[in-house]
Amino acid sequence: MKKLLITLSSALVVSTAGMSVVSCGVKPxxxxxxxxxxxxxxxxxxxxxxxxxxxxxxxxxxxxxxxxxxxxxxxxxxxxxxxxxxxxxxxxxxxxxxxxxxxxxxxxxxxxxxxxxxxxxxxxxxxxxxxxxxxxxxxxxxxxxxxxxxxxxxxxxxxxxxxxxxxSFDVSVINVNLFIDYLRIYDQTNADIIQTHFEQYNKDERSALTNSTGALTKISFFDKPKSRQILGISNSANQINLSDELNPSNWVAELADKTGTGLVKGIREIFKDIDKILKIAEDYNKLAQAKQESPIDVTSTSNPVANPVAKGNNSNDKNFSFAVDSIANKLFMDYAATSGNEIVDTNNQNNDFFYSVQYTGQAAKLVLNDEWIGSENTLAYLDGMRDLALTNGNDKLNTYTEQWNGTFATSVSEPKKIYTSTYFANGTTFMAAGSSAGSYNFTKKIKDKNNADLAVVTNADLLTAPSASGKGTGNAFMSQxxxxxxxxxxxxxxxxxxxxxxxxxxxxxQPQISARFGLRTNYMPTSKKGMAVYQNYVNGKFDNSKAVQNKDGYYDKAEWAKD
Structure with missing residues (x-):
């Protein structure tokens, strides 16, 4: 796992060198x-x-x-x-x-x-x-x-x-339950198989994080007959075209043959491929704009004929298929995933990044590069989302959420700061990127039509992933x-x-101290041993009886954390 960090101090415009100090005789x-x-x-x-x-x-x-x-x-x-x-x-x-x-x-x-x-x-x-x-x-x-x-x-x-x-790390989170529900539009039978296999993966590998059964929330968001009509899918069972990599019918058939970590890898690869992401976003936008048909809603699949229990997004009925809190972080991660570099030296004018800094005395000049490593995939992603939004004809509306409704979200202030986890927690966002320190917000409960708490997204539905940096690139998570x-x-x-x-x-x-701080705050340890403690607490495998208590009273070694 790559860590991309930018030395912010090297890009600093120094403006305080002449700062004076006035002593007031304060006692230390x-x-x-x-x-x-x-x-x-x-x-x-x-x-x-x-x-x-x-x-x-x-x-x-x-x-x-x-x-x-x-x-x-x-x-x-x-x-x-x-x-x-x-x-x-x-x-x-x-x-x-x-x-x-x-x-x-x-x-x-x-x-x-x-x-x-x-x-x-x-x-x-x-x-x-x-x-x-x-x-x-x-x-x-x-x-x-x-x-x-x-x-x-x-x-x-x-x-x-x-x-x-x-x-903390800027990570992407996939809503697997929503993705499988989307795949049911194309192939109900194989999508159900994928759900069974993913729930078994949860049970076998993530039981402490999900639940004893590994079950997804079993909440449906798409009215399948209406969705097929809007997307022009006449018969979902006969949509497979083996020569078309962008046909979701192919994805669902291929994923249905996978289990365990193979299935997880297959899902992550789809959400790393820019063209496939834009295909999902295109379908979603068509459904989101078909307001008279209302194909996007939240309905319990255990009672599919019941009235919807909550709108897909309870904040002004806005829905976004993909979301990124920080565009700047995405630029950094896509650069790292493509170049393999962990650090950007902004003083180096040949850093192959999208900017560098030139200093003259106390002044700094920001130099933007026309091209940089990773730019092709990054711009394809952002331009693709923009083009989709423009097809809706909402570019003259007043707010960002109105202009981009149905497509792509980033954190904005209108007037209160809204992070993309808000949209993700409403269940109608396939993939969102944000800080791991606020990861609990991805599963925050929303209100149903009776103003009661409703868990639309749970840990069982989630799958973490690196930045959507493009097919064939490496994996990058930006640390902060x-x-x-x-x-x-x-x-x-x-x-x-x-x-x-x-x-x-x-x-x-020390490992246990930093690990416990991570558990309290979601700011993870910086050391390998600390991360070992952290991970084993999270997945339920940490055993104090197997740790070694030293003279200072903290556990710094266990069987799974030895050199």
């Missing part, structure tokens, strides 16, 4: 401060705040009897707190949660000598000398990273400004998420505070 903090700034963690993201507080509380309890131990306190502050502190001369946090561009921004101020090199802090070098224990902690951490690019994205001018911790940065401790007990920082950094990156 006696405790170590871990700041959760609003730029990185929103006020409403209390579950993430609680995740950090849990780690800190346990760490403080573990060391409370140590001689000269300085405890850590966690503070959430609104956006701009650190910038204001720099300007006013107020206390700066020993540690804070940050994205790379924010940390590199502070490096350009007159307090650049106060910014913390996280490697020096973790090894103990910041206290005067690297200890053997500290060097081993760093070496183990670096060796165990899922990708070295996690470190590289946080490096700036030779310093490690960001320590990678929790990561803030890490840990800081400013050097000050005050009369600065040495003791630095010791606490070193111990805490070594503590928080």
């Amino acid at each position: 903090e006696k405790q170590v401060v871990l700041l959760l700034p609003g730029e990185s963690i929103g006020a409403g993201s209390t579950y993430i705040q609680d995740g950090y507080r849990e780690i800190v509380n346990e760490f403080n309890q573990l060391h409370q009897d140590d001689e000269n131990f300085v405890p850590i306190k966690v503070q959430w502050k609104p956006s701009g707190t650190i910038q204001s502190a720099i300007l006013s001369g107020d206390n700066l946090p020993d540690l804070y949660v940050s994205y790379p561009d924010q940390a590199s921004l502070y490096k350009s101020t007159k307090l650049s000598d106060r910014t913390r090199d996280m490697k020096e802090s973790m090894t103990g070098e910041i206290q005067g000398a690297v200890t053997e224990e500290g060097q081993k902690a760093w070496d183990d951490f670096e060796k165990d990273l899922i990708s070295n690019s996690f470190l590289q994205e946080g490096q700036y001018n030779g310093e490690q400004l960001i320590l990678p911790f929790g990561k 998420g803030p890490g840990i940065a800081g400013f050097k401790s000050n005050g009369s007990n600065a040495a003791e505070k630095e010791k606490t920082v070193t111990m805490f950094l070594q503590y928080m990156v």
Whole structure:
């Protein structure tokens, strides 16, 4: 699995080099401060705040009897707190949660000598000398990273400004139940076989995530007779044309012969092929625009003659076949999937990416490239969706959702921010791409006609997939998420505070600690061992009795997580 990261600091337009500092005679903090700034963690993201507080509380309890131990306190502050502190001369946090561009921004101020090199802090070098224990902690951490690019994205001018911790990934999610229901328009019999095989896969391989039976939601979205009439399918049993790769009748016949991981791979390959995606989108758009026929609805297949229990989308009756939260992320992932590169160097004008940056003094010029690796597939996808939307004649309407209804959605503010998971949770989106940190929103319940909760999409219906980067390309998942940065401790007990920082950094990156944080927040571990713990907790296979408890009280090895 490829991880694509862009070093945002290299594309930063430095505008704060002349930032002045005004001292107000503020007394230094006696405790170590871990700041959760609003730029990185929103006020409403209390579950993430609680995740950090849990780690800190346990760490403080573990060391409370140590001689000269300085405890850590966690503070959430609104956006701009650190910038204001720099300007006013107020206390700066020993540690804070940050994205790379924010940390590199502070490096350009007159307090650049106060910014913390996280490697020096973790090894103990910041206290005067690297200890053997500290060097081993760093070496183990670096060796165990899922990708070295996690470190590289946080490096700036030779310093490690960001320590990678929790990561989210921009992933695509397929609604298998909706896809199978679509295939029934073309071939009811084979589509039913596919459902049986997929439910068996759920039961055999994903029972802890789905349910004991692996059953799909068994909610139907398409009125089959009306849909066949609108799409011009006179007899769904006689639609197979072996020479036509874009005929869904072929897909359903081929998939019906597959089971287990073979079936899963076959479904993913369809949703990676741009031409097949556009075929699905074209059919869907025809059905969505045939309002007088109402072929798209939500009906329980256990009682197909019953009245619909809910509209396919309960937000102004808008339906979108495909959705991508971040177009920029898609550009990055398609580049990575085609080129095999994990990192984009935006300083390099020959980076084969869609842009580079040229610096002149404190000014930066953005240079756009006419062509880049992966551009052919990316533009085919986006242009295809645009062309479909234009056929509906809604381009003069006021809002994005009105203009693109029936085709493609991206996250928009009209006026409130709407993420594509909102449309996906309503059951009528085949595939949506968004952050894994908000993955629970893909299965969020909607309201039925009686305003009662209705689970239209469940875990049993979902299948994760890489970006729809084109047939024959590699698989890419873009990593994102803030890490840990800081400013050097000050005050009369600065040495003791630095010791606490070193111990805490070594503590928080341990496998069980980072895995539990991932389970609490959906920000996954950056280490292989941490991910092993995380995955085995998720699928129900983690067994504490087989883990090894070390002197600090956390489990760092098990039979499935050994070197």
